[in-house]
Amino acid sequence: xxxxxxxxxxxxxxxxxxxxxxxxxxxxxxxxxxxxxxxxxxxxxxxxxxxxxxxxxxxxxxxxxxxxxxxxxxxxxxxxxxxxxxxxxxxxxxxxxxxxxxxxxxxxxxxxxxxxxxxxxxxxxxxxxxxxxxxxxxxxxxxxxxxxxxxxxxxxxxxxxxxxxxxxxxxxxxxxxxxxxxxxxxxxxxxxxxxxxxxxxxxxxxxxxxxxxxxxxxxxxxxxxxxxxxxxxxxxxxxxxxxxxxxxxxxxxxxxxxxxxxxxxxxxxxxxxxxxxxxxxxxxxxxxxxxxxxxxxxxxxxxxxxxxxxxxxxxxxxxxxxxxxxxxxxxxxxxxxxxxxxxxxxxxxxxxxxxxxxxxxxxxxxxxxxxxxxxxxxxxxxxxxxxxxxxxxxxxxxxxxxxxxxxxxxxxxxxxxxxxxxxxxxxxxxxxxxxxxxxxxxxxxxxxxxxxxxx
Numbered sequence: 295x296x297x298x299x300x301x302x303x304x305x306x307x308x309x310x311x312x313x314x315x316x317x318x319x320x321x322x323x324x325x326x327x328x329x330x331x332x333x334x335x336x337x338x339x340x341x342x343x344x345x346x347x348x349x350x351x352x353x354x355x356x357x358x359x360x361x362x363x364x365x366x367x368x369x370x371x372x373x374x375x376x377x378x379x380x381x382x383x384x385x386x387x388x389x390x391x392x393x394x395x396x397x398x399x400x401x402x403x404x405x406x407x408x409x410x411x412x413x414x415x416x417x418x419x420x421x422x423x424x425x426x427x428x429x430x431x432x433x434x435x436x437x438x439x440x441x442x443x444x445x446x447x448x449x450x451x452x453x454x455x456x457x458x459x460x461x462x463x464x465x466x467x468x469x470x471x472x473x474x475x476x477x478x479x480x481x482x483x484x485x486x487x488x489x490x491x492x493x494x495x496x497x498x499x500x501x502x503x504x505x506x507x508x509x510x511x512x513x514x515x516x517x518x519x520x521x522x523x524x525x526x527x528x529x530x531x532x533x534x535x536x537x538x539x540x541x542x543x544x545x546x547x548x549x550x551x552x553x554x555x556x557x558x559x560x561x562x563x564x565x566x567x568x569x570x571x572x573x574x575x576x577x578x579x580x581x582x583x584x585x586x587x588x589x590x591x592x593x594x595x596x597x598x599x600x601x602x603x604x605x606x607x608x609x610x611x612x613x614x615x616x617x618x619x620x621x622x623x624x625x626x627x628x629x630x631x632x633x634x635x636x637x638x639x640x641x642x643x644x645x646x647x648x649x650x651x652x653x654x655x656x657x658x659x660x661x662x663x664x665x666x667x668x669x670x671x672x673x674x675x676x677x678x679x680x681x682x683x684x685x686x687x688x689x690x691x692x693x694x695x696x697x698x699x700x701x702x703x704x705x706x707x708x709x710x711x712x713x714x715x716x717x718x719x720x721x722x723x724x725x726x727x728x729x730x731x732x733x734x735x736x737x738x739x740x741x742x743x744x745x746x747x748x749x
Contacts, residue, residue, distance in 0.1 A: 295356060296321055298346040298461055301378070312468045312606045312640050313515075316475050318458050319468075320517050323476035325455055331443035339448020344455045350382045357391050360447055365391060368398035368516070371552045372644045373559045399516060400549050401425075401433045401524055404556055407549075414557040415550070416566075418660040422546045434525040471605050473511065473640065480518035483508050484526075491530060494537035501598070501609040502682035507541070510641035511607075513548070520545065551649035554659055561648055563629070565657035573657070573738060575627035584725050585620055586634060591724035593700060594674035595619050597687035604687070606640035611677055617654035618668035623731040625738060628655035656739070664739040667732050674700035690720050 303314065325342040332340020345352035357365050365386055367379065383393035397403050407424050408414060415421035458465065468475075474482050487507040490497070497505025512518040524545050530538030558566060565571045584590055588599035598612035608616070613635075620631045632651040636642050652658025656666075678684055681699035685692050691699060693713035698705045703717060703724050710717060717723050 295343045295345065295353070296324075297349045297352050298344070298456065299349045299378075300347050301349065303461065303463075307637065309463050310466045311463060312466045312471075313642070314461065314463050315458060315466050315468045316473070316511060316640065317515055318461065318463075319475040320477070320479075320515060322455060323478060327477060328443070328446060331440060332446055332448075335440075335444035337444040337446065337448075340443060340446035341449050342455070343447070343449045343453075346456050346461060349378055350385050353382050354385045354389060354391075357386060358389060363392065365393050367393070367395045369395040369403065370399075371403070371556045373555075373562060376559075399513075399520060400552050401520055401545070402428055402549055403552055407553065414553060416554075416659045418547065418550050421550050421553075422543060425546050425549060426542075429524070429528065434521060434528055436519055436521055436525075467604075468606075471607075473508075473605075473607070475517070477517050480509065480512040483512065484518065484523070488526065490537075491527070491541060492535050492537040495540035496537070498540070499611045499677050501601075501612055502678050502680070502686075506610065508607075514641045514643050520548075547649075548646060551645040554649060555645040561652065561658070562644065566652055566659045567657060569742065570655075570657035572741065575621075576625040578624055578626055581624045581725055582626055582630065584722070585616075585624060585626070589722045589725070590619065591703060591722045592619065592670040592674075593681075593684045593688050593691055593702065594678060595670050597678075597684045600687040602635075602638050606638060608639065609683075611673075613650060614654055615668055615670060615673050617651055619670050621651075621655040622667040622735045623670070623726050623728060625731070625734060628652060628657060664742065665736060667735055669728060671701045671728065688721070691715070 298317075306314070321342065321344060325344070329339070329341040332338075343356065345356065353365060365382070367382075370376065370379065379393075379395060386393045402425055405414075407421060407428060409420075409424075415424070473479070484507070487509065490504070491507075494505065494507075497503050499505070509518055509523070513520060513523070524542065527538045527542040527545065531542050554566070555561065565573075585595075585599070588596040588603065590596055590599075594612070595616050598608055598616050601612070602608040617628070617631055620626050621628050628651045632647055635647050635651070636644075639647070649658060653660065656664035674684070678700075680696055681691070681694070684699055691702060694702055694705075694715060695709075695713070698709065701724075702710070702715060702721060705715075705717075715721060
């Protein structure tokens with residue numbers, strides 16, 4: 295059963311939502327795949343039963359209609375989802391029906407990876423060592439779904455899956471983007487990535503190169519198996535492949551952030567390290583608006599944000615760059631940036647994005663030291679050296695030479711004229727001076743250094 299939960303959908307700010315369209319297309323394909331499986335086993339029907347409404351009511355109604363003894367669900371780690379599942383469990387229990395949830399989107403979750411003292415890890419590196427030690431054949435094997443297909447209940451007679459418009463949503467530009475949907479889309483992307491996995495450790499940081507897997511949205515919505523991905527990576531990593539080792543480490547990060555959210559749900563609104571809630575962030579409404587609209591005057595930052603606004607995707611290296619720029623250059627609260635990503639990212643996942651934003655802001659677990667501040671110009675020079683990515687998303691800088699593409703504000707009038715660029719008109723002047731902003735950030739966090747001296 296799949297529920298298009300109106301408690302979630304009705305709260306979305308727009309009816310143009312790529313994620314809803316992605317899920318809808320993937321649900322249609324899953325229904326077809328289940329019907330094929332059932333037909334191969336000789337069972338009647340066996341497709342997906344889809345409902346549109348509040349999850350607790352829909353699930354209880356179907357459970358009663360089918361006469362089931364127990365409802366089983368995939369486990370979630372977000373506080374709101376946990377509360378929803380508790381409401382479902384309570385409603386089912388009132389009808390004499392059991393409820394249980396099971397691990398699905400993580401390899402190891404909850405209390406499966408703990409310190410020797412039996413506590414959750416708060417630093418990634420020792421967590422990863424313990425995580426790798428616990429990975430075994432069971433976690434790396436696919437669930438045997440085919441043999442169970444014959445037991446699927448057929449959908450009610452004459453029932454069809456709701457269309458996107460019946461859900462209250464309209465098509466977006468999803469179909470025009472290089473984002474294949476559903477199980478087949480995930481398989482397509484995985485086939486493309488496997489031959490490139492060996493170079494992942496080097497290529498993943500360069501947004502102008504095809505270095506990453508682009509599977510994040512499929513992992514987010516379950517159209518690809520985390521067990522299958524980890525199995526592929528583990529086999530190559532065991533053979534000494536550095537790219538596979540790095541990719542497996544990224545999958546460990548994903549489990550790590552699920553674990554953090556599970557054990558520390560307060561991180562959704564507070565700093566993981568409580569002392570960082572004393573940081574005094576700036577309101578800076580003009581700077582915030584410029585960041586949101588990709589008008590910062592720093593080409594790599596603007597290109598990254600335009601990529602997000604146009605496609606719903608942002609390269610992982612760039613997520614760190616723009617998050618550091620917002621929190622360390624503009625002095626704006628990480629929670630505002632995290633909410634902005636929640637609105638726009640196709641692959642938005644509360645656990646990973648909260649962890650990433652707190653890492654960039656130096657308020658989270660395993661955070662970079664607060665006095666380490668990304669320089670948006672040197673990051674651009676290092677990871678987009680020829681400006682290929684910048685020119686794709688900031689075409690007004692197309693004629694700017696490589697030497698100046700990372701910071702056009704340093705160009706002299708004659709050079710600007712030669713490439714037909716008018717700063718402040720065709721492209722904005724920098725909204726902040728990085729060197730000055732760095733000094734402000736050091737002062738902003740200085741109370742922590744003073745506190746350590748007195749401890």
